[in-house]
Amino acid sequence: MVDSSATDEIVFLLDVDNTLLDNDHILVELKAFLIREIGEENSARYWVIFETLRTERGYADYLGALQQYRLEHLDDARGLLIAEFFLDYPFVDRLYADALALIKHLQTLGKTVILTDGEAVLQPRKIKCSGLWEAVDGQVLIYIHKETMLDAVEQHYPAQRYVMVDDKLRILTAMKRVWGSRLTTVFPRQGHYAHDPEKAHPYPAADVTIEHIGELIHHDFCIGLGAADIRSASLEEL
Numbered sequence: 646m647v648d649s650s651a652t653d654e655i656v657f658l659l660d661v662d663n664t665l666l667d668n669d670h671i672l673v674e675l676k677a678f679l680i681r682e683i684g685e686e687n688s689a690r691y692w693v694i695f696e697t698l699r700t701e702r703g704y705a706d707y708l709g710a711l712q713q714y715r716l717e718h719l720d721d722a723r724g725l726l727i728a729e730f731f732l733d734y735p736f737v738d739r740l741y742a743d744a745l746a747l748i749k750h751l752q753t754l755g756k757t758v759i760l761t762d763g764e765a766v767l768q769p770r771k772i773k774c775s776g777l778w779e780a781v782d783g784q785v786l787i788y789i790h791k792e793t794m795l796d797a798v799e800q801h802y803p804a805q806r807y808v809m810v811d812d813k814l815r816i817l818t819a820m821k822r823v824w825g826s827r828l829t830t831v832f833p834r835q836g837h838y839a840h841d842p843e844k845a846h847p848y849p850a851a852d853v854t855i856e857h858i859g860e861l862i863h864h865d866f867c868i869g870l871g872a873a874d875i876r877s878a879s880l881e882e883l
Contacts, residue, residue, distance in 0.1 A: 652803035655755035655866070659781075660811040661768070662761070663836025665744040665858065666736065666775055675707075678730050683723050690714065691727075704762050704789055707731065731767055736775035741835065743859030748780045750862045758784045758802055760791050760809070792819035808866060810858070812839045814848040829866060833858050 662668035679688035695710035702709070711727050718724050751757045759772060759781050768787050772778045778785055786801060788794045807824060810831040811817050817830040832851035835858065838844050855861060 652805055653756050654804065655806045655808065656802045656804040657751045657755055657757045658760040658798070658807055658809045659748070659751075659757065660761050660809075660813075660816075661759060661763075661772060661777065663812040663838065664810055664833055665741060665748075665759075665777060666771070667739045667741055667836075669836050670739055671734065671736075674734075675730060679727065682726055683721070687714075687718065687721075687724075690717070702789070704764065706764050708764065708767055731770070734774075736771050740775055740777075741858050743857075743862060745776065745780050747858055747862050748777075752781075754866065756784070756802060756804070757781055758786060760786045760788075760798060762789060762791050763787050792816045792823075795820060795823050810861070812836050813844070814839075814851065815844070817851050818848045829853065831855065831861065833861075 659665060676688070676692075679691055683691070691710060691714045694713050695705075695707065698706045698709050698713070708728075708731070711724075714727075715724050748757055759777060761768060761772070763769075763771075765787070769778075769785070772785055772787075784802070786794075786798060788797075791798070804827075806827050806829070808829045808831060809817060809820055810833065812833055812835055814832060817832060821828055821830055830851040831853040832839070833855050834840065835856075853864065855864075
């Protein structure tokens with residue numbers, strides 16, 4: 646039972662990749678950069694390593710894949726330049742329209758926190774360089790699998806209710822199973838995960854579905870609470 650005297654009424658939890666920031670666009674540019682710098686064959690090898698690590702670790706580890714690629718190509722100095730892509734990339738240019746305006750708006754309604762998956766180097770840099778870190782006043786949580794860390798989230802930011810905005814229905818569903826009617830799930834249909842039928846089909850619809858993140862600026866979250874209660878009850882049947 647949450648002590649209402651020690652908690653916020655509502656906390657907004659925001660994913661980053663393909664939720665606030667167009668990560669698919671970054672990937673397109675990364676793929677082109679790798680082909681240009683190390684050639685198509687070596688680039689293909691990098692992505693094989695990347696996908697293998699993602700299967701093993703459960704998250705996208707671009708720098709881990711780079712380290713392993715380098716071990717296989719120690720005599721090729723071109724591989725040393727790959728890190729420049731991440732170090733110099735203008736992440737702020739890949740924010741979705743109204744992403745920062747949305748954060749500012751949500752902060753007038755409740756505490757607003759970034760909750761994202763990722764490793765400990767690139768993901769923080771992405772959040773910092775895009776301006777998202779400053780926008781949420783440093784209220785950032787990064788985990789390997791955030792849907793399994795809800796106790797930690799609640800310890801850091803206790804609340805009566807939560808709103809989670811994420812482009813993956815799998816994650817929204819997993820969080821809903823734990824928090825039930827305390828959680829309102831928001832599904833922005835942005836990025837390749839959101840538009841992949843195989844990724845979305847096994848899971849129930851979110852409480853709120855939008856096409857673009859900026860639509861939330863005009864959303865009345867009080868209206869969605871009844872739907873959240875109904876949705877959490879149906880999840881018990883899954």
